[in-house]
Each structure stands twice: as C-alpha cells, then as structure tokens.
Amino acid sequence: MKALVLEGLNKPLIEREVEKPVLNSGEVLVKINASSFNRRDLWIQKGLYAGIKYPIILGSDGAGLVEELGQDVDNKWNGMKVIINPSSHWGDDYRAQSKDFRILGLPDNGTFAEYVKVPVDNLYPLPGHLSYAEAASLPLAGVTAFRALFKRAGAMKGEKVLISGVGGGVALFAMQFAVAEGAEVYVTSGNPEKIEKAKFLGAYGGANYRNSNWVDDLKGQAGGFDVIIDSAGGPGFKQLIELANPGGRIALYGATNGNVPELDPRRIYWKQLSILGSTMGTKADFESMIDFVQKHQLLPVVDKVFGFNEANDALERISKSEQFGKIILSQES
Numbered sequence: 001m002k003a004l005v006l007e008g009l010n011k012p013l014i015e016r017e018v019e020k021p022v023l024n025s026g027e028v029l030v031k032i033n034a035s036s037f038n039r040r041d042l043w044i045q046k047g048l049y050a051g052i053k054y055p056i057i058l059g060s061d062g063a064g065l066v067e068e069l070g071q072d073v074d075n076k077w078n079g080m081k082v083i084i085n086p087s088s089h090w091g092d093d094y095r096a097q098s099k100d101f102r103i104l105g106l107p108d109n110g111t112f113a114e115y116v117k118v119p120v121d122n123l124y125p126l127p128g129h130l131s132y133a134e135a136a137s138l139p140l141a142g143v144t145a146f147r148a149l150f151k152r153a154g155a156m157k158g159e160k161v162l163i164s165g166v167g168g169g170v171a172l173f174a175m176q177f178a179v180a181e182g183a184e185v186y187v188t189s190g191n192p193e194k195i196e197k198a199k200f201l202g203a204y205g206g207a208n209y210r211n212s213n214w215v216d217d218l219k220g221q222a223g224g225f226d227v228i229i230d231s232a233g234g235p236g237f238k239q240l241i242e243l244a245n246p247g248g249r250i251a252l253y254g255a256t257n258g259n260v261p262e263l264d265p266r267r268i269y270w271k272q273l274s275i276l277g278s279t280m281g282t283k284a285d286f287e288s289m290i291d292f293v294q295k296h297q298l299l300p301v302v303d304k305v306f307g308f309n310e311a312n313d314a315l316e317r318i319s320k321s322e323q324f325g326k327i328i329l330s331q332e333s
C-alpha cells in the first residue's frame with residue numbers, strides 16, 4: 001500500500017510503498033478516504049513530542065471504509081463507512097488517562113496511508129450528515145475540544161466563553177460546540193479575517209492577540225469570561241487570568257506559545273479560579289462528542305483539502321497558522 005512515511009527528525013513526509021498491515025484478533029482494516037492534520041503531526045516532525053520513533057506513518061484522524069475484519073469481529077462492520085477514535089487504553093479513571101494511553105500516528109502507524117489497522121472498539125459509523133472530509137476533521141480535535149469545554153470547564157448555556165486562537169482545529173470545534181450549547185462566545189486570533197469568520201459562525205465578538213490592547217478590547221466587549229479555553233499558554237496566559245470572571249474556569253490543552261513565564265497567585269485564589277489541564281478524552285467523551293455533533297447537525301470547518309502528494313504543503317500551512325479549521329489529506333483519486 002502507499003503511505004506517507006516520516007523517516008527522521010525534520011525530514012519531509014515521503015510517499016513509500018509499505019506492507020499492508022496484518023490484522024490481529026479484534027482488529028479491522030480501514031481503507032482511508034480522508035484524514036486530517038493536527039499540530040501534533042508537526043510537533044512529531046520537529047522532534048517536539050514525547051516518545052518519538054522513526055520511521056512512522058503519521059495521522060491520528062481518519063474516515064473510510066472497513067475492508068477486512070480480523071478474527072472475532074462482528075460481520076456487521078464489513079463494508080461500513082466509519083470514523084476512527086484515535087486513542088485507546090485510557091484506563092479506568094475518567095479523570096486522567098493511564099500510562100498505557102496511546103494515540104494513532106505515534107506510537108502506532110497512523111492514517112496517512114491507504115490502509116490503517118485499528119481495534120474494532122475504535123470504530124464508529126460515519127455520522128450521516130458528514131462527508132468523509134468533514135468526518136475526518138473530527139476525531140482528535142473534536143474530542144479534545146469537547147472534554148476541555150464541557151467535561152473539564154463545565155461550560156453552560158448563557159455563560160460567557162472565550163476561545164483563544166480560533167483558527168486552530170481544536171479551538172474552532174470548541175467555539176462551534178459552545179455556540180451550539182447556547183453560550184455567549186468570544187474568540188481571539190492573530191488574524192482579523194479569522195475573527196470575522198468566527199462571528200459568521202456564531203461568535204459574539206473577538207480581539208486580535210497581536211494588538212497591544214487586546215485585553216481591554218475584550219473587556220470592553222464582554223466584561224469578563226466564565227470559561228476560557230486555551231491552547232497557547234505562553235506570555236498571554238497571564239492575561240487570561242485577568243479576563244476570567246470570579247469563579248471562572250480556564251481549561252488548557254496545549255502550549256503552542258511555550259511556557260507561561262509568570263503568574264500572579266493572588267489573582268488566582270482571590271478570584272476563586274480553576275485552572276484545568278485537559279488532554280483528548282475517554283471513549284465515553286468521544287461518543288458524547290459524536291452524539292453532540294449529530295444532535296446539533298454540526299458541520300466541521302474544512303480549511304483546505306490536500307492530495308497525497310501535497311502533504312508537506314499542508315504541514316507548512318499549519319506551521320504558519322494559516323488555516324481556519326481543519327486541513328484534510330484526501331485519498332480520493
């Protein structure tokens with residue numbers, strides 16, 4: 001089968017002919033129709049991720065057709081259009097993943113290939129209102145956004161919610177989910193066009209984090225925020241503490257902008273703030289996310305679709321944060 005292989009640190013993805021996966025009991029072979037990129041793929045290419053090994057086929061997200069069943073797999077899956085839950089082995093504690101937690105695309109070969117093998121437990125029927133590309137947008141980013149927003153920060157209808165860096169894949173899902181829930185949603189972005197696009201999708205307002213007055217700008221628009229969802233970290237995180245309402249919850253799932261240089265503990269305790277780390281989600285979180293998307297008939301925002309031979313252009317687009325929504329790798333010929 002053909003696959004995009006990462007053969008070493010800072011190397012481009014290279015198309016190679018590799019062995020088709022051999023199924024173990026309980027596994028299925030999915031012919032991938034579309035997959036999507038996450039910043040994780042870029043971090044792995046740049047050596048900025050734990051447990052890196054080469055060569056590896058990247059790609060955590062995929063949607064496609066079940067083509068072969070391993071032993072002990074119910075025949076109902078044969079020929080089904082599916083979406084793949086990229087993680088497994090969360091463990092028994094819903095509060096945090098076990099040390100055995102795994103994500104497709106490292107350490108296991110991922111979806112940037114013609115075929116991927118996954119445990120049948122990781123499969124879900126393709127939501128009927130989604131195309132393959134839209135469905136492939138959803139898994140990793142969707143579950144991360146869903147858990148951070150609802151399961152960790154407990155966002156509710158009517159609350160003021162701030163989503164930082166809305167151009168990002170996870171951030172945009174968090175915004176769409178919060179809007180669907182009936183929250184009053186604001187966003188930040190480094191690109192004013194993305195703020196306008198977010199407003200078109202239901203955000204009340206937003207501010208450009210590159211402008212020196214972005215904090216006052218947001219205070220002027222919203223006052224403060226009950227819930228803040230952030231993946232940037234970095235120096236700007238301090239301002240999120242300032243923007244939080246008393247009793248506010250800040251869920252953090254990434255550190256795109258690096259470490260947070262300094263925090264004022266007085267503001268955190270005096271305002272009774274909760275700062276909540278969040279990573280992907282349990283199987284139940286994934287199922288709730290899919291149910292939520294179906295219930296609200298949400299459509300993931302596809303930024304751009306790249307062909308198999310354009311994968312390195314896609315990574316380049318992510319590295320420059322040019323995208324609004326998810327970048328797709330299509331295998332339709």
Ligand SMILES: NC(=O)c1ccc[n+]([C@@H]2O[C@H](COP(=O)([O-])OP(=O)(O)OC[C@H]3O[C@@H](n4cnc5c(N)ncnc54)[C@H](OP(=O)(O)O)[C@@H]3O)[C@@H](O)[C@H]2O)c1
Binds near residue numbers: 039168232279
């Ligand atoms: N813990 C987890 O389970 C988990 C899961 C998924 C992702 N992550 C992490 O979360 C981050 C985002 O992942 P992703 O796949 O959604 O990435 P992505 O699609 O590449 O989005 C990254 C976005 O970050 C925003 N950004 C950059 N600098 C910023 C700043 N100073 N302040 C606010 N926003 C800033 C940009 O938004 P604008 O373009 O709007 O400026 C950019 O589009 C990554 O660090 C990733 O590793 C963690």
